[in-house]
Amino acid sequence: MSSTVVVSDQPGEGRLAHAPSDHPPVPRARVGVLLANLGTPDATDYWSMRRYLSEFLSDQRVVDYARWKWQPLLQGIILTKRPFSSGKAYRSIWNHELDESPLLTITREQTHKIAARLKEAYGDEVIVDFCMRYGNPSTDSVLRGLQAQGCERILFFPLYPQYASPTTATANDHAFRTLMQLKWQPAIRTVPAYYAHPDYIEALAASVTEAYAAAEQRPKVLVVSYHGVPKRYLLEGDPYYCQCRKTTRLLQARLGWDDTQIVTAFQSQFGPEEWVGPATVEHVASLAREGKKRIAVISPAFAADCVETLEEINQEIRDSFMEAGGEAFTYVPCLNDRDDHIDALMAVMRNELGGWV
Structure with missing residues (x-):
């Protein structure tokens, strides 16, 4: 990948060739891979569950009823009771050692394995991270973080083998909402469903x-x-x-x-x-x-x-x-961070990164 920057005192940053001396440093151009999963509450207490469920169930890709009809029911009745039952369900599977949901633990492990594979293949030209559609780490914060590290091209990978509007589509929607707010948008590709790979x-x-x-x-x-x-x-x-x-x-x-x-x-x-x-x-x-x-x-x-x-x-x-x-x-169990699952995700990524790396 060619670059128009020259080396500065800061690792990974430089001054654009032919730019004025007072031009701010810019990151070296890289490619980002952003894995996206559904989401997780930050904790299992009532208010953490309520925040998470409110964000999730307010998404019109998930519940597409008219907002004037759905929101009073959601905020007034459902979110009064459901955080208790959902919190109990999450507590029964919670990763108490790390104080987080298994989904967060596993997605992080998948990301680490994929990052190691991509580093071996492409060095530091590719940066890998993960985000959640609901809860943390948020799609907005991670996507902005990749751009700040110089990712001018980002492969956005919703971790859903089968496409569905309430999963794949809303993940893509959220990524593009962040792009709508950026002065300098990175080029972005979304990974299609891989249900038959x-x-x-x-x-x-x-x-x-x-x-x-x-x-x-x-x-x-x-x-x-x-x-x-x-x-x-x-x-x-x-x-x-x-x-x-x-x-x-x-x-x-x-x-x-x-x-x-x-x-x-x-x-x-x-x-x-x-x-x-x-x-x-x-x-x-x-x-x-x-x-x-x-x-x-x-x-x-x-x-x-x-x-x-x-x-x-x-x-x-x-x-x-x-x-x-x-x-x-x-x-x-789900495929999680099995090596053959990582192999499959890597095969999908290599195809979608064609021409970028």
Whole structure:
């Protein structure tokens, strides 16, 4: 990568060639990679949870009802009660050693591994960091920090294998809101969904194979559980449901299984309208009543374990299955910072960084 700066007394800074002597130092031009995940509360107390939930549930990509109708309900009723139940859920999975959510811990570990890989390949020409759509570290602060370090080009990578308006789109929206406020905007690319990438499917298959090998009794059915969305999202053109279904089909093909060994379901439904289904919590109970007493559950829509996997799947959905007569429940962790997952993310990044490094 060429540079128009000359060396100054400050590492990484210089004076622009042919610039006046009083021109302020500028950082050496670099490329930034910004990994973006959903978010996390700063703590599990009532007010921390309320701040986080207010930001999350006020996002019209997440709840797209008219604000005049939704906000009074949210601020007056939901946020009076829900911080207590959500705080309890987070406390059950909290990383007490670091006093943070597992999502934050894992995303940081992923970032460190990716940074090491990119440093080995490109030296200090590429800077890697991570941000959260809701909570901290905020997208705005980290994106501005990358620009301050000289990142004139930034690859923005939402860590969602399947595209959805309430996840990928809102992450991109937030990044571009920061760009709208900058005098000097970096060039930016957004990473598309990678739900069908061969390396991603390979990592999913390896995680399933390892979990089955470690189980005391081999599960009869693998439930591939994705976060749900209202059915009207599908009818309005959101590709999430179809991409989830394709991920399951590709995983099934890679494992060489028939239709009796793997099913797709959707979790985290709320509100009165119809959602895509079947609902995971109900479907696992049905499997138990049908005599399928040993199951495994995996959640490929999440790049890192979080409250929706560690608490909802491994506690609530497990309980639903066992109470309906199930005998053995195997949770297959998210890909997290597995080396094959990092390999897959790196393969996606190398393609999207083409022409920049």
